[in-house]
Amino acid sequence: MGVKLDATIHRLPVPLKLSGEKIWEPLHFISGRTKNLDSFTFHESALAAGASPHPPHRHDDEELLLVLFGNPEIVIHKSDNKNQEEVSMSPGDFAYYPDGFRHTIRNPGAETANYMMLRWGCRSLRPNRRIDKQHIIVKSDAYRKEVPTHFGTISPVFEFRTRWLSKLHCHITNLLPREGYNPHIDEHDVFIIVQEGRIHTLGEDIDPYGSIHIPAGQSHAMLNPSDSPARYLVFEFHGNSFSRHFIRVIADIRNIMRKTVRRVIHIQI
Ligand SMILES: [Fe+2]
Numbered sequence: 001m002g003v004k005l006d007a008t009i010h011r012l013p014v015p016l017k018l019s020g021e022k023i024w025e026p027l028h029f030i031s032g033r034t035k036n037l038d039s040f041t042f043h044e045s046a047l048a049a050g051a052s053p054h055p056p057h058r059h060d061d062e063e064l065l066l067v068l069f070g071n072p073e074i075v076i077h078k079s080d081n082k083n084q085e086e087v088s089m090s091p092g093d094f095a096y097y098p099d100g101f102r103h104t105i106r107n108p109g110a111e112t113a114n115y116m117m118l119r120w121g122c123r124s125l126r127p128n129r130r131i132d133k134q135h136i137i138v139k140s141d142a143y144r145k146e147v148p149t150h151f152g153t154i155s156p157v158f159e160f161r162t163r164w165l166s167k168l169h170c171h172i173t174n175l176l177p178r179e180g181y182n183p184h185i186d187e188h189d190v191f192i193i194v195q196e197g198r199i200h201t202l203g204e205d206i207d208p209y210g211s212i213h214i215p216a217g218q219s220h221a222m223l224n225p226s227d228s229p230a231r232y233l234v235f236e237f238h239g240n241s242f243s244r245h246f247i248r249v250i251a252d253i254r255n256i257m258r259k260t261v262r263r264v265i266h267i268q269i
Contacts, residue, residue, distance in 0.1 A: 002031055002032040002033045002039060003031075003032040003033070004032060004033055004034070004215075005030065005032040005033065005034050005040065005213065005215050006215065006218070007202055007212070007213060007214045007215065007218045007220065008029075008030060008212075008213050009201075009202060009204055009206060009210065009211070009212050010029045010030075010042075010210070010211045010213075011206070011207075011209060011210050011211075012044050012068065012114075012116060012209040012210070012211060013027070013044070013209075014068045014069050014114055014209045015046075015069045015070075015112065015114055016044055016045075016046040016068075016069070016112075016114045017046060017112065018046045018048055018112055022048070023047070023048040023051035024045060024046070024047050024048065024051055024052075024053040025045065025046045026043045026044070026045045027043060027044045027045070027046075028041070028042075028043045029042045029043060029044070029211075030042035030043075030213055034189050034215040034216055034237075035189075035215065035216040035217055035239065036122065036165075036188060036189050036216050036237055036238065036239025036240075037120045037121070037122050037164070037189065037237060037239065038121055038122045038123055038124050039061070039119075039120060039121050039122075040118070040119075040120045040189070040213075040237075041117075041118070041119045041120070042116070042117070042118050042119075042191070042211070042213065043116065043117055044068065044114060044115070044116045044117075045114065045115055045116070045117065046112050046113075046114055047070075047072060047105065047106075047107045047112065047113045047114070047115070048107065048112055049107055049109055049110050049111055049112065049113075050106075050107065050108070051106065051107055052075075052104055052105065052106035052107070053104065053105065054104055055104060056075055056077070056084065056102045056103060056104045057102070057103070057104065058100050058101060058102045058103070059099070059100075060099050060100070060121055060123070061099060061119045061120060061121040061164075062096070062097065062098055062099050062119070062120055062121065062162055062163065062164055062165075062168075063096070063097045063103075063117060063118065063119045063120075064094060064095070064096050064097075064117070064118040064119075064235060065094060065095050065097070065105065065115055065116070065117050066092075066093075066094040066115060066116050066117075066193065066233075067089040067090060067091050067092065067093050067094065067113070067114075067115045068091060068114040068115055068116055068209065069091055069112075069113060069114035069115075070091075070107065070109050070111055070112065070113030070114060071088060071089065071090055071108075071109045071113065072089055072105050072106065072107045072108075072109070072113040072115060073086040073087060073088050073089065073105065073106055073107075073108055074086070074087050074089055074095055074103065074104075074105050074137070075103065075104045075105065075106060076095075076097075076101070076102065076103050076135060077101070077102040077103075084102075086106075087137055089115075089137075090139070090140060091140065092140025092144065092195065093137070093138065093139050093140050094137075094138050094233075095135065095136065095137045095138070096133070096135060096136040096158075096168070097135055098131055098133060098134060098135060098162060098163060099121070099127075099162075099163045099164070101134065101135055103135075116193075116211075118191060118235065120164060120237065121164055122164040122165075122239065122240065125164075125239075125240045126240075127163045127164060128161055128162070128163055128164075128165075128166075128240065130161070131160075131161060131162055131163050132160035132161045132162070133158075133160050133162070136158055138157055138158070138170075142157075143155055143157065143172045143233075153173070153174040154171050154172070154173050154174075155171060155172045155174075156169075156170075156171045157170040157171055157172060158170050164240070165237055165238055165239065165240065166238045166239065166240050167188075167236070167238035168235070168236070168237065168238070169188075169234075169235070169236040169238065170233070170234065170235050170236070171234050172231060172232070172233055172234070173231070173232055173234060174229055174230070174231050175197075175199065175222070175223075175224040175229065175230045175231075175232075176224065176229055177224055177226060177227050177228060177229065178223075178224060178225070179223070179224055180199075180200075180221065180222045180223030180224060181221055181222045181223075182221055183219050183220065183221040184219065184220070184221070185217060185218065185219050185220075186214070186216060186217075186236075187216050187217070187238075188216055188236045188237055188238040188239065189213070189214070189215050189216050189236070189237040189239075190212075190213070190214040190220075190234060190235070190236055190237075191211065191212070191213050191214075191234070191235045191237070192211065192212040192213075192214075192232050192233065192234050192235075193209070193210070193211045193232060193233045194206050194207060194208050194209070194210045194211075194212075194230070194231075194232045195208055195231045195232055195233055196208060196229070196230060196231040196232075197224060197226055197228050197229055197230030197231060198224065198225060198226040198228075198230055199222060199223065199224055199225075199230050199232060200222075200223040200224070200225040201220055201221060201222050201223070202214075202220060205225060216239070
């Protein structure tokens with residue numbers, strides 16, 4: 001079990017340069033646990049031209065990858081599980097990988113590329129048996145055009161159940177100048193990355209490439225303190241609640257008891 005995480009703000013260096021002769025270099029910001037997640041990590045990586053950090057791999061954790069700089073390609077397997085495909089990515093594009101999904105990234109460009117990665121798991125709770133998505137790729141063209149016309153314009157991007165979450169939710173918020181939200185507490189973990197303009201939260205002004213992680217149960221407010229619109233990308237991590245887990249365990253115990261009773265009756269006959 002890692003350390004219990006508090007709300008944090010990180011300003012991502014973009015472009016992030018490589019040091020020395022390295023071809024791939026991660027810069028780690030967050031590693032720990034929250035009320036909803038046994039593990040949650042966040043890092044930014046620099047990837048040299050022509051390089052890949054590792055061969056395609058798979059793991060139990062789920063991941064979100066967001067491109068910050070350059071034009072890397074994500075390398076993912078097709079649904080036939082045999083062939084792979086490369087998808088060219090631009091800054092602002094992002095991808096979700098479920099657990100067990102084979103993937104890597106490479107940089108076919110001429111300059112160092114940057115991307116950030118969120119990775120999480122929750123092994124202390126039984127994983128959801130059915131998941132809703134294999135993977136998702138979101139292109140920034142789909143949301144960059146949104147112009148805020150009224151208070152708190154929210155554009156949903158996706159929402160579905162995953163192996164470790166009752167709900168992974170993503171939306172874009174556009175805030176008009178001087179608008180915001182009062183302090184409140186969410187029961188889910190929130191990760192925000194500012195894409196345009198300036199927002200004020202947790203006592204600080206945050207500009208593009210600024211990230212905010214607010215674990216479940218921690219109070220936060222939001223304000224656009226500037227004279228220009230602000231836009232930020234929001235990921236919500238809704239945990240597999242105790243009640244859901246409890247109901248599943250009770251159902252399993254009932255099934256075992258039914259089978260045992262049937263077996264006893266069968267033996268007696
Ligand atoms: Fe990975």
